[in-house]
Amino acid sequence: MRPFRALVVLATAVAIVSPLALILYQSFLDAPFFQPSAHLSLEAFQFVFTDSDFHQSFARTLVLAAGMAAIAVPFGSALAFLVVRTDLPGRHSLEPLLLIPIFLSPVVLAFGYVVAVGPVGFFTVLSKELFGGAPWNLYTLGSITVIAGLTHIPHVYLYVSATLRSVASDLEEAASIAGAGPLRIATSVSLPMVWPAIVSSGVLVFFLGFEMFGLPLILGDPEGILVLSTYLYKLTNRLGVPSYQLMAVVAVVIMAIAFPLVFLQRRLLGVAARFVSMRGKGMARRPLPLGGFRWVAFALVVLWLIVTVGVPLSGALLRSLVTSWGEGVRLTEVLTLEHFKDLFDYPNLVRGIVNTLVIGVVGGALSVACYAAVALVSHRSQSVWTKAIDYLVMLPRGMPGLVAGLAFLWLFLFFKPIAPLRSTLFSVWIAYTVVWFAYGMRLISSALIQVGPELEEAALVAGASQAQVARNITLPLIRFGLLGSFLLVFMIFVREYSTAVYLLGPGSEVIGSLIVSLWATGAVDAVAALSVIDVVLVGAGLAIALRLGVRLHE
Amino acid sequence: MTRCALVAAVVVTLAALPRPGRAADASVVSAAEKEGKLVVYSTTDSAIVSALIKDFGAAYPKIPLEYNDMNSTELYNRFISEAAAGAGSADLLWSSAMDLQVKLASDGYAQEYKSPESSHLPSWAVWKDQAFGTTYEPIAFVYNKRLVKAEEVPKTHAELGKQLKEHPDRWKGKVTAYDPERSGIGFLLITQDSKLDPAFWETAKTFGTVSVKLYTSIGAMLERITSGEHLLGFDIFGSYATARQRKDPSLAIIYPKDYTLVMSRVAVLPKAAKHPNAGKVFLDYLLSKRGQELVAKAALFSIRDDVQGETTSASLQKELGQVLKPIPVGPDILDSLNQKKRLDFLKKWQQAIGTK
Numbered sequence: 027m028r029p030f031r032a033l034v035v036l037a038t039a040v041a042i043v044s045p046l047a048l049i050l051y052q053s054f055l056d057a058p059f060f061q062p063s064a065h066l067s068l069e070a071f072q073f074v075f076t077d078s079d080f081h082q083s084f085a086r087t088l089v090l091a092a093g094m095a096a097i098a099v100p101f102g103s104a105l106a107f108l109v110v111r112t113d114l115p116g117r118h119s120l121e122p123l124l125l126i127p128i129f130l131s132p133v134v135l136a137f138g139y140v141v142a143v144g145p146v147g148f149f150t151v152l153s154k155e156l157f158g159g160a161p162w163n164l165y166t167l168g169s170i171t172v173i174a175g176l177t178h179i180p181h182v183y184l185y186v187s188a189t190l191r192s193v194a195s196d197l198e199e200a201a202s203i204a205g206a207g208p209l210r211i212a213t214s215v216s217l218p219m220v221w222p223a224i225v226s227s228g229v230l231v232f233f234l235g236f237e238m239f240g241l242p243l244i245l246g247d248p249e250g251i252l253v254l255s256t257y258l259y260k261l262t263n264r265l266g267v268p269s270y271q272l273m274a275v276v277a278v279v280i281m282a283i284a285f286p287l288v289f290l291q292r293r294l295l296g297v298a299a300r301f302v303s304m305r306g307k308g309m310a311r312r313p314l315p316l317g318g319f320r321w322v323a324f325a326l327v328v329l330w331l332i333v334t335v336g337v338p339l340s341g342a343l344l345r346s347l348v349t350s351w352g353e354g355v356r357l358t359e360v361l362t363l364e365h366f367k368d369l370f371d372y373p374n375l376v377r378g379i380v381n382t383l384v385i386g387v388v389g390g391a392l393s394v395a396c397y398a399a400v401a402l403v404s405h406r407s408q409s410v411w412t413k414a415i416d417y418l419v420m421l422p423r424g425m426p427g428l429v430a431g432l433a434f435l436w437l438f439l440f441f442k443p444i445a446p447l448r449s450t451l452f453s454v455w456i457a458y459t460v461v462w463f464a465y466g467m468r469l470i471s472s473a474l475i476q477v478g479p480e481l482e483e484a485a486l487v488a489g490a491s492q493a494q495v496a497r498n499i500t501l502p503l504i505r506f507g508l509l510g511s512f513l514l515v516f517m518i519f520v521r522e523y524s525t526a527v528y529l530l531g532p533g534s535e536v537i538g539s540l541i542v543s544l545w546a547t548g549a550v551d552a553v554a555a556l557s558v559i560d561v562v563l564v565g566a567g568l569a570i571a572l573r574l575g576v577r578l579h580e
Numbered sequence: 581m582t583r584c585a586l587v588a589a590v591v592v593t594l595a596a597l598p599r600p601g602r603a604a605d606a607s608v609v610s611a612a613e614k615e616g617k618l619v620v621y622s623t624t625d626s627a628i629v630s631a632l633i634k635d636f637g638a639a640y641p642k643i644p645l646e647y648n649d650m651n652s653t654e655l656y657n658r659f660i661s662e663a664a665a666g667a668g669s670a671d672l673l674w675s676s677a678m679d680l681q682v683k684l685a686s687d688g689y690a691q692e693y694k695s696p697e698s699s700h701l702p703s704w705a706v707w708k709d710q711a712f713g714t715t716y717e718p719i720a721f722v723y724n725k726r727l728v729k730a731e732e733v734p735k736t737h738a739e740l741g742k743q744l745k746e747h748p749d750r751w752k753g754k755v756t757a758y759d760p761e762r763s764g765i766g767f768l769l770i771t772q773d774s775k776l777d778p779a780f781w782e783t784a785k786t787f788g789t790v791s792v793k794l795y796t797s798i799g800a801m802l803e804r805i806t807s808g809e810h811l812l813g814f815d816i817f818g819s820y821a822t823a824r825q826r827k828d829p830s831l832a833i834i835y836p837k838d839y840t841l842v843m844s845r846v847a848v849l850p851k852a853a854k855h856p857n858a859g860k861v862f863l864d865y866l867l868s869k870r871g872q873e874l875v876a877k878a879a880l881f882s883i884r885d886d887v888q889g890e891t892t893s894a895s896l897q898k899e900l901g902q903v904l905k906p907i908p909v910g911p912d913i914l915d916s917l918n919q920k921k922r923l924d925f926l927k928k929w930q931q932a933i934g935t936k
Contacts, residue, residue: 060664146809247800248793250759250935259796260762264926266917267683268657350828352807354726364827372627432657439665448667528658532646546651547625548799548820551827 031403045433053274070271083257091235097175099228102182107212110190113313122569127177129517132240134557138338146352165249176334185227188510189220223472229291255426281424346554365555382537390516393459401470419463427524435528454526466515473507611857613642618858621670632874652677663852671859673848679913681846685710691849697867700884704908713844713909716883716893718818721834736838741783751790757814759794769815788933822879842906
């Protein structure tokens with residue numbers, strides 16, 4: 027076990043530190059690091075820190091991230107409690123729907139909202155006709171925050187529900203027998219038991235707010251609302267020639283935010299032993315009756331689904347079926363199926379779909395294996411190195427997509443031993459795995475925290491090796507954490523592309539990149555059609571996976 | 581036997597016939613066929629030029645083409661990084677960021693090549709046999725035909741300024757343009773405007789009064805104009821607008837009668853190419869009559885003098901003549917990459933439209 031532990035820690039550190047070190051180094055130079063004219067300098071920091079756009083976008087990003095977490099965490103936790111623990115109507119068939127916002131490309135999501143509830147969106151036009159006005163404005167920081175918050179509820183849901191599933195429900199049943207209502211049980215019993223998952227997901231969602239790009243780009247454009255990631259975009263152009271040192275500075279600033287966050291997380295969780303709730307006893311479970319609240323809860327969940335999935339998707343679907351929309355258009359005159367037909371002429375479409383599924387399913391599974399290995403070796407280890415890993419894994423997501431893409435391109439270009447891998451799906455996989463490390467691993471480690479040490483100790487006493495304990499005791503106990511982690515990673519990988527933008531080429535294109543490149547050239551027809559196909563494919567895959575997953579484990 | 585001979589004779593005859601679209605020098609072609617591959621980095625989406633790509637494949641089956649589409653910043657970043665790593669890079673760079681392409685040439689990244697086709701190009705389109713303009717794309721005003729009345733439509737830059745100034749309420753939040761701060765091509769176009777339009781800064785101020793909406797992507801602008809969220813677009817690529825108009829008739833295009841800017845997608849053959857001859861073959865093909873006919877078909881506007889029909893420089897010349905003001909491929913446009921000048925211009929622009 028010891029050499030294995032050392033190897034895992036070392037490999038993780040190398041994979042994570044190398045892109046970060048490169049970006050850090052670049053931030054202290056005055057030219058691209060590969061040019062002979064580059065010198066050490068603090069100019070880039072000076073430029074960014076004295077730029078009023080930076081101050082403004084930094085403040086906005088803080089508001090956005092905090093607002094997002096404030097919406098996503100309570101609602102996501104409540105949703106997990108409702109689906110996992112109670113007799114909420116239709117909870118099994120709802121689950122694939124709940125997860126759609128995770129894999130929807132943010133470009134599609136934002137654009138769907140524009141078509142549906144933008145200034146001339148069809149719901150807006152309808153509302154104007156019926157009530158003489160529309161009481162919303164899509165293009166404000168408030169709207170962006172609410173949409174971001176609502177669409178990140180599923181992230182929190184995944185973390186909390188995966189953990190909740192592994193917790194025995196005897197305490198809840200006891201509370202129920204003692205006369206506590208569902209709300210009381212949720213807030214005093216169930217959710218406190220999965221506190222580690224709630225805290226982790228809150229920290230991760232907050233951090234995602236710093237990196238989010240597509241949503242603020244499209245919804246912030248008309249009013250010029252800049253957040254850090256879109257400010258970065260502006261920086262790449264402000265001086266005409268891309269200035270890597272400036273981009274690196276912004277990435278370094280975001281990474282610096284990760285440190286207090288992880289520290290806060292460790293403080294909030296305190297001694298992990300408090301959360302041990304999975305001990306050596308049975309786990310029979312029966313759904314808690316919600317009583318009269320049952321249909322109210324159902325109505326709330328459906329309302330949320332309508333707002334976060336129904337509205338944008340109906341926008342995208344409508345857009346894929348018309349040649350024109352908006353003020354003064356009679357939809358019956360512009361209906362068409364041409365966009366779907368045209369899409370099939372698109373070169374490499376099928377390969378893009380296949381690659382996306384390969385990177386999602388196979389890549390996702392491999393990544394989860396890596397994350398599980400790291401989580402296992404840090405579990406119960408008190409060494410400084412494993413604590414350092416806790417901080418390290420957060421950092422890569424501090425690089426916004428634009429910067430992460432360059433960092434990985436440079437690694438695969440300038441570090442010769444891995445250069446031959448550059449234009450393969452493997453390089454794309456490594457980039458994705460590193461960037462989403464914290465997000466996949468936290469799910470597994472919050473499940474691990476709950477496993478009581480006596481189970482493992484019993485096996486050790488009985489003569490099992492460390493490897494046998496992991497294989498036969500620990501891993502089976504955290505199977506819901508692993509499954510949840512796989513679902514999350516699968517969906518994120520299906521949507522992701524910006525991290526690998528410079529590694530993708532003919533043969534390794536993915537749907538995410540097709541959507542963005544089509545968007546850039548104005549082929550909105552194709553974007554809409556492609557995103558409809560994307561949602562149908564991934565949604566169907568997800569429904570099947572959940573079916574199989576549930577059968578396997580219950 | 582006779583059948584065999586017949587087949588052989590047919591094969592020989594077919595091989596001897598000029599194949600469709602072949603343009604380049606035979607020795608370059610055979611060298612390229614030995615290289616056996618061609619890598620192009622392009623900002624032109626492969627969906628738009630799929631006919632061109634297919635036709636090239638038919639003409640040169642022994643030079644398989646790997647066409648990578650990406651945005652102009654990505655293209656520039658990827659290329660200079662690859663060149664610095666000595667890892668070999670694309671054989672041809674084809675980008676709408678004219679200034680970045682000329683910069684690559686002036687920084688010594690480009691090979692010199694005398695293309696046999698360049699005699700058919702206007703002289704402003706070829707710089708030192710290192711950077712080649714390949715299209716002739718007029719820059720237009722576009723508007724929503726459903727919602728804008730004919731008498732409201734400006735025909736010149738002066739009329740645009742006047743229209744906005746006289747009816748600020750009508751146009752409030754309804755005018756859209758590239759954001760010169762966030763879009764490289766937007767910056768290039770608007771600096772040209774500032775040189776050609778004597779009332780430019782006046783108009784910029786008017787943009788401020790009607791709260792012009794500034795975007796980074798052409799798709800976002802065209803979509804919002806045709807939906808009626810905005811009504812009028814300034815400095816819009818005539819090429820993309822024409823392609824859009826073919827599908828959605830509610831979009832109308834105006835080429836201003838005082839001056840119409842023309843931009844050109846610039847091709848560069850990098851020194852770092854792995855298959856230098858293949859790059860040359862593609863350049864010759866792209867500039868050939870056949871290639872340019874397909875460029876016109878893709879609504880990218882042919883630049884050759886001998887290609888006729890819609891979306892060609894010939895048809896534009898007939899319609900607009902001296903009004904056309906091509907942005908020359910050459911060191912003049914590098915001005916826009918000068919940091920000091922760029923920041924000064926942007927500051928003046930922000931002050932004019934009132935965002936700072």
